[in-house]
Amino acid sequence: MLQKLLLSYIILSSIFACEKATVQKTYVKITTADGPEDILHDKKNNRILISCDERRDGKLPIGIIQQLNIATDSCTELPISNMPAIPFHPHGFDLQTIHNSDYLFVINHYKDATHTNSIIQFKIHADKLEFIKEYKHALLLSPNDLTVLPNGSFYFSNDKNSSNILEHLTNPYSGSVVYCDGMHTWKKVDSLMSFPNGLYNENDKLYVATSRNFALYTYTIQADGTLQNKKKLNSINGMDNLTDNGNELLVAVHPDELKFAALAYFPDILSPSKTFAIDKSTGKSTLIFSDDGAQISGSSTAVAVGDNLYLG
Numbered sequence: 001m002l003q004k005l006l007l008s009y010i011i012l013s014s015i016f017a018c019e020k021a022t023v024q025k026t027y028v029k030i031t032t033a034d035g036p037e038d039i040l041h042d043k044k045n046n047r048i049l050i051s052c053d054e055r056r057d058g059k060l061p062i063g064i065i066q067q068l069n070i071a072t073d074s075c076t077e078l079p080i081s082n083m084p085a086i087p088f089h090p091h092g093f094d095l096q097t098i099h100n101s102d103y104l105f106v107i108n109h110y111k112d113a114t115h116t117n118s119i120i121q122f123k124i125h126a127d128k129l130e131f132i133k134e135y136k137h138a139l140l141l142s143p144n145d146l147t148v149l150p151n152g153s154f155y156f157s158n159d160k161n162s163s164n165i166l167e168h169l170t171n172p173y174s175g176s177v178v179y180c181d182g183m184h185t186w187k188k189v190d191s192l193m194s195f196p197n198g199l200y201n202e203n204d205k206l207y208v209a210t211s212r213n214f215a216l217y218t219y220t221i222q223a224d225g226t227l228q229n230k231k232k233l234n235s236i237n238g239m240d241n242l243t244d245n246g247n248e249l250l251v252a253v254h255p256d257e258l259k260f261a262a263l264a265y266f267p268d269i270l271s272p273s274k275t276f277a278i279d280k281s282t283g284k285s286t287l288i289f290s291d292d293g294a295q296i297s298g299s300s301t302a303v304a305v306g307d308n309l310y311l312g
Contacts, residue, residue, distance in 0.1 A: 027295055032075045033066055036312040038092045038145070038241055039301045044102060045126050046070055048303065048310055049078070051090040051106065055264070063089040065106070065129060070305065080122065082131040087111060088120075092145030092198075092241065095124070098152045104129060105154060107143045117143050119156065119180075137186045139178045145241060147199035147206070152182035153225060155189070155206060157196040177208055179225035189227045190219075198242035200249060202280075209239035209251055216251070216278065233283040236276060241301040248277040250288075250302045252311070263298045273299035275311065 034054035042049050048068035054061060067078045080088075091107040102124040110116035117140040122129035139158070146156035161174035175193035180186045190196075194212035201207070206219045206227060216234040219227035238254040252275055254260040259271040270293030276285045289302065289309060301312040 028073070030068065030073045030075065032068070032312075033064055033077070034062055036066075037090075037300055039303050039310060039312040040093065040095055040243065041303050041305050042067075042095060042102075042124065045124075048305070049093070049095070049104065050075065050312065051093050053089045053091065053109075055089075061089075061111075063087070065090060065093075065104070068310075079128040080131060081128050084131065084134070086118075086134065091143070092156075094146055094148045094154070096148035096150060096152075098148075098150060103132070103148070103152075105146055105148045107146055107156065108134075109143075115162075117141070119143070119146065119154070135180065137180070139186050139188060141176075144196070145198050147201045149201055149221075153180060154182065155179050155199055155201070155225075157199055157208065159195045159197060159211070172212065175210075177206075177227075181225060185225070187225065189225065190217075190230070197240050198251065200242040200244060202244070207233070207242055207249060207280075209242050211238055211240065211254070212257070213237075216249075216283070233280075234278050234285055236278075236285060240299075243301065243303050245277060245304045247281070248279055250304060250309075251276050251278060252299050252302050254298065259293070260298050269297070270294060271298040273297065273311070275299070275302040275309070 033052040038051040050066040093106040119135040198209040275289035
C-alpha cells in the first residue's frame with residue numbers, strides 16, 4: 001500500500017479497516033503552497049483540492065485553491081475566472097452537486113481592519129473555478145468551516161463570537177452554528193458552544209465537531225433549516241475538520257490544544273496530530289493515524305482516497 005503526507009504540506013499514509021488502533025510510521029511528503037487548512041476529494045476530476053492561506057505575521061500573504069494530481073502527487077494553482085476585486089483568504093470549504101453541477105463553497109477572510117468575512121460560491125470546472133456569488137452577512141462573525149446541502153443551503157460554524165481573541169478567552173462558550181438558505185434567510189441554529197469546528201451533512205443529519213466541547217454532535221435537519229434531536233455522538237476533544245468515509249467520519253484531532261494554539265505563532269513547535277474514524281451510527285472511534293508532530297504538526301484535515309489517507 002502507498003504511504004504518503006500533504007505538507008505546506010500534505011501527508012499521504014495508508015489506511016485500512018481494522019479493529020485495533022493503527023499507527024503509521026512512514027510517509028511521502030507532498031509540497032503544497034503555504035497554509036493548507038482544508039482538503040477534499042474532487043471525485044469527478046480525480047484530484048485533491050486544497051485551501052491554502054498563509055496567516056502568520058511577517059510571511060508573504062497568499063490565498064489560493066490548489067489542485068493535487070493524485071497520479072503524480074504534483075500540486076498546481078487552480079485558476080479562478082470572473083473573480084471580483086476582493087481579498088481572498090480561503091479557510092474551510094465544501095463541495096456539493098446542485099442541479100447536476102459541482103460547486104465549491106469557500107469561507108473567505110478579508111483580513112481587513114473591520115475583520116470582514118464572506119462565503120464564496122464557485123462552479124467547478126476541470127481546468128478552473130468560476131466565481132458565481134459572494135455571500136455576506138452580520139452572522140459571519142468568525143467562520144471556520146461549512147457544509148452545503150444538495151439544495152444549495154448551507155451551515156457554517158463560528159468558532160467564537162467576534163474576532164477579538166480576548167473575548168474568546170473570557171467567554172469560551174461563544175461559538176455558534178448558523179444556517180443560510182442560499183438566498184435571504186440567515187439564522188443562528190445553535191449557540192453556547194466551545195469552538196465548533198468541522199461540519200458534515202448527510203440524509204437530513206448534521207454532524208458538528210467541536211475543538212473544546214469534548215463533543216461530536218449530531219442533529220436532525222428540519223425543512224426550515226432549524227435543528228432538532230441534538231445528541232453527543234463522541235467525546236474526543238480537540239476535533240478539527242470532518243470528512244466522509246462511507247459508514248464513518250474521519251476527524252483530525254489536536255490532542256495538545258496549547259501546542260496547537262502556539263503553532264500559529266511559533267512554526268517550529270511540534271503539535272501532535274491524530275486522526276480517528278468514527279462510526280456515524282454508534283460513535284465508536286478507531287485511531288488510524290498518530291504522530292508527535294515530527295512528521296506533520298497540527299494536522300487539520302484527513303481525506304481517504306482508496307487505501308490512502310491524505311493529511312493536511
